[in-house]
Amino acid sequence: MGGKTKIARTVKDLRKFVGKWRKDGASIALVPTMGALHPGHLSLVKLAAKKADRVVVSIFVNPTQFAPHEDLARYPRDEAGDVAKLHDAGCDLVWAPAVEEMYPEGFSTSVKPGSAAAPLEGEFRPHHFAGVATVCCKLFSQVTPDVAIFGEKDFQQLAVLRQMVRDLNLPLKLIGAPTMREKDGLALSSRNAYLSANERAIAPALQAAIAELASEVANGVDIKSAIEAANRKVRNAGFTKIDYIAVADAETLKPAETLGERPLRVLAAAWLGKTRLIDNIAV
Ligand code: AMP
Secondary structure, X not given: OOOOOXXXXXXXXXXXXXHHHHHOOOOEEEEEEOOOOOHHHHHHHHHXXXXXXXXXXXXXXXXXXXXXXOOOOOOOOOHHHHXXXXXXXXXXXXXXXXXXXXXXXXXXXXXXXXHHHOOOHHHHOOOHHHHHHHXXXXXXXXXXXXXXXXXXXXXXXXXXXXXXXXXXXXXXXXXXXXXXXXXXXXXXXXXXXXXXXXXXXXXXXXXHXXXXXXXXXXXXXXXXXXXXXXXXXXXXXXXXXEEEEEEEEOOOOOEOOOOOOOOEEEEEEEEEOOEEEEEEEEO
């Protein structure tokens, strides 16, 4: 690495860095983020540094993946803090375009994500994955990475992007990385900053309930009744609303009714006041 972590703010600048690395025969890893970086993000950057010679981390709070009523305006931002953390984690280049650079006037093309985008998050955030797929497609063609690293924290996102890369023959490999958690089990998330002290104390109950659900399903308990029990636990813990607690096929994200040969995943989204938390765990 050496020296200061560089920041590119225009596609033209980005291409200069990438072009030079390519000429030198270096491989490139990309870690897409929306900033407000925590140790979970940094674990992806460290993994990226093991997978390629050069690491690009994008920081872009993508407006098109937020619905008008969602938290785009209050989403936490701390570019200076992020850049300092990235330097220590082994990032070579921060790709931090302005919204106008990513979506210049006249921009009108988008990627329609595949079937993995339809259930779960797709039902509650209908335009979310189109925004994610489109921005990731742009990031992939801007950075031209050999590999891109995504967290299993956003498990359905990873499935949707795997489907996109496969269906569109995009020339890169996606790597999923495990979810980093607080000691009490709460998945690290930039949105945890929204939680009050009381909400923060309740928050780990979501992970506890889905972990229990996963082990019940693995032990042959009826999926429907195990899901009902998990809903009760999460509601009793103090969550104000549950969008879904589901057991799904780990690749297609279609609901699973029985334990079979294919890997299953438990996925959940629930609200603590104004904060929406998501989590998931393998069966
Ligand atoms: P975000 O900035 O929230 O869009 O996340 C950027 C990337 O970091 C995504 O691939 C996330 O899945 C991943 N990520 C978020 N939280 C965690 C976590 N707790 N552990 C590991 N990866 C995470």
